[in-house]
Amino acid sequence: MILEQLPINWQNKCQEHGFTTSSPIQEVVFSPITNQKNVVGISPTGSGKTLAYLWPSLLKVKPKAGLQLIVFTSSQELGIQVAEVARDWGKDLQLTVQSLIGGANIKRQIERLKEKPEVIVGTPGRILELIKQKKLKIHSADHLILDEADQLLQKGTVEFISEILRQVSNTAQFSFFSATAEVALPAIQKIVGTDFELHDVTKITQTNDQVTHYFLQYPKRQVVDALRRMSHIKEFQAFVFFNQLTELGITEEKLLYHQVPVASLASDQTKELRKLALSKFKKQELKELLTTDLASRGLDLAAIPYVINVEVPMTKESYIHRAGRIGRMGATGTVITIVQDQTIKDLKKLTRDLEFPLKEIFLYEGQFSTTPKEKSTFSKEKKEISQKSTKTNKNRLSQTEEINLKKEPKKKSKNKQKNQKNKGARKKVKA
Structure with a gap:
């Protein structure tokens, strides 16, 4: 189990967070990421993908050695969240994590880049903007991770990613993660060719049974x-x-x-x-x-x-x-x-x-x-009340009909006599 391979301070942190076992995606990608392999990780939402790529990636980063790891996220909110997780685990390794999120104060971000972070988490648009302003150099980054890869490689965002990738070494390592990353495989192949390991643990991951x-x-x-x-x-x-x-x-x-x-x-x-x-x-x-x-x-x-x-x-x-x-x-x-x-x-x-x-x-x-x-308990009660009401109405109706029936023969008798008189009169006129 990979939890046993983590540093002692991380093992203690796992206990603090209540992690008693690792998830399937965390198990299968730990070794290939550690060994510099390009990885495509597919796993259901909520199955621990963030830590699946952060654990082995952060362990490879060297403190005070400049930018080495970039994590791309598909939204500002996800970027903030991933940066918080990366800081939480990176501080035990003396690593500096910088978030470069669109919508945030860019001057403040530029100022913090002077701290020379080893890890950057951000949205493609803001990262590219800082590269163009010559405030960020990423040529030293040797591992790039695309979280929610299928969304990042869609039209409208993939252009930013492609332009950013021109700034990194041809030997850089790539990791792609998503619950639906299979739809991005053609785009992934344009980046790394066929040189990647595909790890799909969807069928063996029990996360959404409830x-x-x-x-x-x-x-x-x-x-x-x-x-x-x-x-x-x-x-x-x-x-x-x-x-x-x-x-x-x-x-x-x-x-x-x-x-x-x-x-x-x-x-x-x-x-x-x-x-x-x-x-x-x-x-x-x-x-x-x-x-x-x-x-x-x-x-x-x-x-x-x-x-x-x-x-x-x-x-x-x-x-x-x-x-x-x-x-x-x-x-x-x-x-x-x-x-x-x-x-x-x-x-x-x-x-x-x-x-x-x-x-x-x-x-x-x-x-x-x-x-x-109509089949609910509430409706049954209403139905019973309705049935009682209908029964009462029927009884009233029966009594009314009874009275009418008693009167009806007399009405019919008068009409009959009237009709007979009319018939006789018409015959007389005819004669």
Whole structure:
């Protein structure tokens, strides 16, 4: 077990953090990363990928020897989080970790670079900006890690990565990690060719067994009402995911109008606002954190019980990463996707290849239920009351009919006599 191979002070730290065993991804990549191999690590969200690449990588870094390790992250929030973890473990090795995150004060970052950090964690855009300003030289970096590699190598970001890689040595080591890194393999091959080891432990990693997946049929025009109702459920707290930023903004305004404690995490916000929203969410001051796929990658917030998709995610990878915000390292959680008649087929098609059962859930009586309303305990009581009411009405109706029936023959008799007179009169006229 790799925990036994760690330095004594790290072993003590593992005990402090409650790590009694290492995860599959941590086990399989430790040796190849240590031995300078290029690695592609694929493992479910919440399975310990950050420490999987940081442990062997940090152990290779030499103190006071200049920049050696760069970790690229797909978002500011993930960058901040990874930098905090790297500092926590790096301080025991006398290593300096510098975060270079977009949205942060660039002058302050430039000032801190004078400390000559051995490790840099940052977003591609900010790192490239500092390189172009000649404030950062990365030619000495001999190991580059791409966390959430499939997202970093998408169009729009891969151009930054490619330009940065021109500044490093041809002998540099690369590590790529993600829950869905297989979709990035063509892009990875353009960087390292076929010279890499692929380690996919998805099938042997048991991290999301306690996460249940549901769909909730609800009219699209009433989605805000659904979110408002959910916020009143006991111990409810959720990541609420949107496909479109405009829809997120409109929904946030409506929920705040109804005094629901929510905030948003969006790409058009300042770093301070995003940090404040995350802080309040962590402190459980918010019931719902409204966001897009921006927050679907890497964020590790303990004990969040729900993920709500207000509509069907655009891709299977998006669904996987959103669901990965809960159920981390074996914790329980619930994923609910809101659908309508025309979108339920899209959800079933999207999740067809994912190995989990998709069930229907219902929202009423101030709670979630897997039982349709008409079969619930509450509804049975209402049904009994309704049946009693119907029985009483039937009895009243029977009494009324009885009275009417007694009167009816007389009415029919009068009509009959009238008809007979008319018939006779018509005959007389005819004659």
